[in-house]
Amino acid sequence: MLKSTLEALASNDQNAAARFSAITGTVELANLIPPTVSYESRGNLLIIGEQLTITALAEQFSALNSVTLLATEKAAQAEKVENLYFSKEVTVKGYLGAFDVRCRVDGTISETNVNLAKVATGRDCFDIVLDMTAEGIVKIEIPAPGYYATAKGAVVADLVEELPAMIGTFDKPKYFRLNPDLCAHSSRGVSGCDRCVDACPAGALTSTGHAIEINPYLCQGVGTCATACPTEAISYALPDPDNTQHFVYRLLDRYQTEGGSAPTILFYGNRDEASVIRTLALFPSNVIPVALEELATVGVDTWFSALAYGAHQVLLATNTDYIPATIDRVLSDELAIAQAFLTELGFEADRITLFDFAQVESFSAYDAALVTDAQARFEGNKRDKLFAALTLLADVAPAKPDYSELPANAPYGSVDCKTEDCTLCMSCVSVCPTRALHAVGDRPGLLFVEQDCIQCGMCEKACPEKVISMKPGFNWDAQARTEAQVVHEEEAACCTSCGKAFAPASMVKMLTEKLQSHSQFQGEAIRRLSMCEDCRVRDIFSQMESDPESQLKV
Known part of the structure; x- marks a missing residue:
């Protein structure tokens, strides 16, 4: 349907023709054989809600294997109905074919929650749940397949026709x-x-x-x-982000090869295809739609790669009124970081922006590109591609910042270390997941690579001296950002027995001061703290051999 709309518009001008050629001539985003999971449903339905409401519905779902009714409120006067239970406290967990419903059924002697499916059908679970309570029992924003709640927009009239088909095996990517x-x-x-x-x-x-x-x-x-x-x-995985970025690269390259100019990329989720088709004629002909499984499947790395590949603007198009709160928050956080990068470089913040289809009539595309020369396709992981794109944009940017502060939740930045209190115990190194923090190797020292730091905070939590803290931000000096910088180093303590360097001098000093009054480190024992691990063991066994009773003091 989208391609037929693009084809109909292709005769309008050169950009529209180039757009149609690029989209039809570029291999589509898809996996040939995506991995799947399977649901098994036998058609055992549970309806939850007020007694009069749910009893009136039972017969409409008679095509299903079984219908169990769970009333959260009793009616003052009502006919006796088969398979009807009462409970005010209900929990629902699971998915299509495997819903675990727990409640204390009124009229039973049980004082604890029971498995309602076991009581009502003799099976371990329900296959489908229709929740007609006012607020919905499952509070998750996007419930599992097989759970339908009128409080979340489920329409009973539609479900009467749809649910009988929910029997059998169903595969999902x-x-x-x-x-x-x-x-x-x-x-x-x-x-x-x-x-x-x-x-x-x-x-x-x-x-x-x-x-x-x-x-x-x-x-x-x-x-x-x-x-x-x-x-x-x-x-x-449907498709993977690497293929998505390569697709955008090929799409823009084909568009420009076919004579198109000033391209704008419009990312949208498949569920919004009808809105794209409806509004496409109102967009300038240089707006190129790119369908995604979901809008939030790509982030800041793909957006900036598109700008680096020649797109003048990146639109994240959706009906913004219908974005669930969590998706809205994630997109907003990612967008805040992207626009912070743009404004720091002196570019317009809305070169990457969330776009509501309702704004289409007032939309005006950018004539000027951020990058004018053709770029090679970026390779590597998502961070590699983002940093490559930002380095490219920084080279042509009107502003030349040295360092930019970023929001506290940004996964980019550095660490601050109070070196005067650091003992180089390397606890931070042992937990760093990306090796942003690592040891010097041949001497007591701590190195840091800023580009590898994701601000996870594990080093801060692991530090026994509490001298490390996170510092979200971005260093625009690519060489300094990618090179290992010395955070702290100091003189090594040498073994008093063999002379080998074995630990930071400050650590040996700190341990000696803290343990000199300990009963196990009295007399000659305290000097072992100034020995390497090998000499320390030899000294202990040498004393044991000459004075067996000393074993009781070790």
Whole structure:
């Protein structure tokens, strides 16, 4: 439908013709065989709500395998209905084919919540839930498949026709890939980044305390977790972000090859295709629509790559009134960072902007490009591509900032260290997920690579002296940003026995001062703190051999 609309507009001018040729001649964004998860539904329906409301509906769903009614409020006078239960406190968890519904059923002797499906149908779970309560029992913004709530816009008349078809096996794409090796959520018991959990409106991501888990049955493919993830530990798989950026590159290249000028990229989610088709004729003909599974599946790296590839502007198009709060927050946070970069460079902030279809008649495209020369396609991970695009834009920008402050939640920045109190214990190094912080190697010292820092905060939490703190921001000096900078270094303490350098001198001094009054470090024992690990062991065993009773004091 979109292509036929583009074809109809292609005769209008050169840009419209180039746009149609670019879109039809560029390989589409898709995976040939995406991984899937399967739902099994036997058609056991649970309807929850006021007694009179739900009993009136029961017969309309008679085509399903079974219908169980759970009234949250009793009617003063009502006919007796089969398979009707009463409970004021209800919890619903699960997804199509596997809904676990717990409640204390009125009239039973049980004092605890029971599995209602077990009581009503003899099975472990319900397959479908129709929630007709005023506020909805499941508070998640995007509920799982199989859960329908009138409070969230479900229309009963439509469901009467649709739900009988919800029997059988149903496949859904497995939208995401998770690489635990790249995850910055936790290390050595220290908690770090949880941006993905906060960004999921479907409740599909949870923390086990040491790792992130994704429930593919709850995941709705919104994409906010992948956009929020700073390390690409979670990446979108339908298609992956690398293919998305390559598609944008090929699309812009083909558009300009076909004689198109001043391109503007309009990203939109598939659910908004009807709005795109309806408003496309009102846009200037140099606006190139790019369909995504969901609008939030791409973030700041893809937006800036598009500008670097020649787009004059990037529009994130949607009906803004209908964006769930979590998706709106993630997009707004990402957009705030993007526009901070643009304004710091002296460019217009709305070169990347959220765009409501209702504004189409007042839209005016930018005539001037930020980058005029053709660029090679960026490679690497999402951060590599973003930094490459920003470096390119910084070279041609009207403003030349040295350093820019960013919002507190930005995954870019540096660390501050009170070096006078740092003992170079390397606790920060042991938990850093990206090796932004690492040891010098041949002497006591701490190095830092700013471009690799994602501001996860684990180093700050792991530091026993509490001398490290986060500093969100951006260093526009690419060489300084990518080189290892010395945070702190000091003289090494040399073993008093063999002369080998084995620890920072300040650490040995600190330990000696703290432990000199300890009962286990009296007399000759205290001098072992000034020995390397090998000499310390030899000294202990030498004393044990000459004085066996000393073993009781070790």
